[in-house]
Amino acid sequence: MSAVVGIDIGGTKIAAALVRRDGRASHRVERPTPAGEGAEAILDAAAAVAAAVSERAGVVPVAYGVGSAGAFDEGGVVVHATDHLAGWLGTDVAGGLGTRLGAPVRVVNDVHAAALGERALGGAPDRFLFVAVGTGIGGAVVSDGRVLRGASGMAGSVGHVRIPSSRRRICSCGGVDHIEAFASGPGIELTYAEFTGRRLGLREIGRLAAGGDVVAAQVIRVAAEDLGESLASSLVAIDPGTVVIGGGVAGLGPLFMEPLTDRLRGALQPPFSEVEVVPARAGNDAALLGAAALAGAYDGAATPFG
Numbered sequence: 392m393s394a395v396v397g398i399d400i401g402g403t404k405i406a407a408a409l410v411r412r413d414g415r416a417s418h419r420v421e422r423p424t425p426a427g428e429g430a431e432a433i434l435d436a437a438a439a440v441a442a443a444v445s446e447r448a449g450v451v452p453v454a455y456g457v458g459s460a461g462a463f464d465e466g467g468v469v470v471h472a473t474d475h476l477a478g479w480l481g482t483d484v485a486g487g488l489g490t491r492l493g494a495p496v497r498v499v500n501d502v503h504a505a506a507l508g509e510r511a512l513g514g515a516p517d518r519f520l521f522v523a524v525g526t527g528i529g530g531a532v533v534s535d536g537r538v539l540r541g542a543s544g545m546a547g548s549v550g551h552v553r554i555p556s557s558r559r560r561i562c563s564c565g566g567v568d569h570i571e572a573f574a575s576g577p578g579i580e581l582t583y584a585e586f587t588g589r590r591l592g593l594r595e596i597g598r599l600a601a602g603g604d605v606v607a608a609q610v611i612r613v614a615a616e617d618l619g620e621s622l623a624s625s626l627v628a629i630d631p632g633t634v635v636i637g638g639g640v641a642g643l644g645p646l647f648m649e650p651l652t653d654r655l656r657g658a659l660q661p662p663f664s665e666v667e668v669v670p671a672r673a674g675n676d677a678a679l680l681g682a683a684a685l686a687g688a689y690d691g692a693a694t695p696f697g
């Protein structure tokens with residue numbers, strides 16, 4: 392039995408599941424993240440979720456894979472973190488969970504993990520740029536099936552590219568006028584509120600746009616076009632051939648994906664303009680599945696995806 396437990400530690404929830412060699416996930420458990428209670432509390436909660444999975448499944452996992460917000464060094468220590476998880480910076484996540492769970496733990500950034508999940512189960516090719524457009528905009532560069540980690544564990548951070556026009560909007564990272572501040576879910580909601588004076592959630596704006604509301608449709612289209620334009624500059628540096636778009640904003644469907652694709656291709660010359668833009672397919676558990684894949688390889692056991 393070479394079962395691995397994949398764990399996704401997010402700002403609002405911790406999810407874990409048993410992942411078998413064929414990539415099937417089962418015995419999924421999810422709990423709220425004690426995000427404001429400090430790193431030890433988060434590690435305790437993650438270990439409890441993982442233990443609940445193995446108990447339900449009745450197996451002893453050979454390894455654990457973790458995808459988490461933040462950037463990690465090779466040893467699984469947090470080297471960069473935002474405010475979403477209190478006290479996360481400097482935490483030895485691999486060591487702390489390894490001690491609690493009694494098996495090897497491999498830790499990777501959650502967007503990097505989701506990109507691995509897309510490759511393992513979502514049908515993504517060996518080489519692609521993964522872009523997660525949700526509460527923020529994260530990314531990952533996959534080359535020859537491997538995620539590029541980068542010097543600070545943050546390679547692929549395509550959300551923190553500055554847009555050309557000056558609109559004086561502050562990004563979650565503290566920068567000014569980064570594309571994340573405009574094309575993420577909160578960015579789209581803010582733009583809609585600026586135009587209409589109404590504070591609506593992304594889904595509601597999407598519903599209005601789908602129903603023919605001109606302002607809602609325009610706000611979504613412009614955000615998508617800005618993202619396409621912004622991604623074009625990153626794309627020429629890495630020549631990925633395929634861009635996989637995931638995250639909640641991608642769930643708007645053609646309203647978002649079509650203008651993004653058109654603008655991205657239109658901003659490029661051949662051969663870059665031939666780039667394929669496709670929606671993510673591995674679902675909400677992509678990070679958990681990708682982390683499990685990584686843990687299988689790390690442990691020396693057969694990859695959980697055979």
Ligand SMILES: [Zn+2]
Nearest residue numbers: 551562564569
């Ligand atoms: Zn930023």
